[in-house]
Amino acid sequence: MALSDDLRDLYQQVILDHSKSPRNHGQLTDCVHVHGDNPTCGDEIDMYVKFNDEGGIADIKFDGQGCAISQASASMMTIKVKGSRRDKAMAMLKDFRSVVTGEGSVQDEDALGELILLEGVQKFPQRVKCAMLGWRALEQAMQESAKES
Ligand code: ZN
Numbered sequence: 001m002a003l004s005d006d007l008r009d010l011y012q013q014v015i016l017d018h019s020k021s022p023r024n025h026g027q028l029t030d031c032v033h034v035h036g037d038n039p040t041c042g043d044e045i046d047m048y049v050k051f052n053d054e055g056g057i058a059d060i061k062f063d064g065q066g067c068a069i070s071q072a073s074a075s076m077m078t079i080k081v082k083g084s085r086r087d088k089a090m091a092m093l094k095d096f097r098s099v100v101t102g103e104g105s106v107q108d109e110d111a112l113g114e115l116i117l118l119e120g121v122q123k124f125p126q127r128v129k130c131a132m133l134g135w136r137a138l139e140q141a142m143q144e145s146a147k148e149s
Contacts (some may be wrong), residue, residue: 074134
């Protein structure tokens with residue numbers, strides 16, 4: 001299904017805004033650091049995540065380079081998951097994966113906010129990898145933090 005013109009404009013504005021001025025951009029020390037890349041597109045992401053004692057996300061920053069979708073998706077993700085409990089962050093991850101792959105059902109669309117705009121990438125399998133890059137890095141960081149405790 002084609003996006004309406006309004007949605008397409010909004011999508012472009014949001015992607016452009018976040019890729020030009022990514023939020024939570026930078027590095028953290030004393031944290032879990034995960035590097036992710038997407039060789040088919042040339043995207044690279046370094047994700048820095050600080051977990052609190054309960055495994056929730058106390059702080060998160062990223063840097064990297066690549067296409068607008070990879071950077072914008074990571075930027076929007078950090079806003080949504082920062083300060084989240086672990087189970088909440090996992091639920092968003094699962095929902096976002098459903099949004100961009102079109103597989104499975106989305107449990108809490110409201111929690112994703114602007115990220116829903118990325119559902120247009122469903123039609124482009126290469127772009128799904130771009131949109132998921134930062135999320136896969138977050139997933140890996142959460143797995144590593146679980147191992148440590
Ligand atoms: Zn890309």
